Amino acid sequence: MKLFSYFRSSAAYRVRIALNLKGLEYEYVPVHLTRGGGEQFTPAYRQLNPQALVPMLHDGEHALTQSLAIIEYLDEICPHPALLPKAPAARARVRALAQAVACEVHPLNNLRVLKYLTDVLGVGEEAKRSWYQHWIAEGLQALETKLVAESGRGLYCDGDAPGLADCCLVPQLANARRYRCDLSYYPTLLAIEKNCLALDAFQRAAPAQQPDAE
């Protein structure tokens, strides 16, 4: 398998965690998202992924995009350890937690959105930071409330084994720290993160451990 990734990409970080949890070996193909205007925009990369985003996973003849789709693919081809629970309602709960990060928070704070704010709309650095922190706070607060209110949580988002929701939560918290968000409002999220970061699979997936880390 080949993973097209960028060390700071939180969407790629999700997939790196999942690959490590599964114990799957892969070749790391760096795609620098800012150098020279961004390698994701080169014609060669766009031909592989017209969305010009990382991650992308090549598995044999399959070129897979979208981190959640990739992680569910990995869970299907390599069912142990499972990243989703078995029962339909529990699966829906875990997917909802993952999507709360991947579909509600992350897209608003993605590089191309931030660049549009500054380069096209002329928004200043302070306003950009405020935009970022606002959407993080709204999303993480909802997650914190959900995790406290619902049954299902254990050491991790779902029970006592790490899964899909944890693959999304940990990278999002790392992004939040980069933008100096106050995380003290989310003790449950921080406790889950601590349990995740004690695991080798999460440690090896961290941005600083990647071959393209700066």
Ligand SMILES: N[C@@H](CCC(=O)N[C@@H](CS)C(=O)NCC(=O)O)C(=O)O
């Ligand atoms: N929904 C996509 C999001 C992918 C995504 O936004 N990737 C970012 C890095 S985290 C990216 O490639 N950004 C490049 C850009 O904004 O130009 C997924 O989950 O894979």
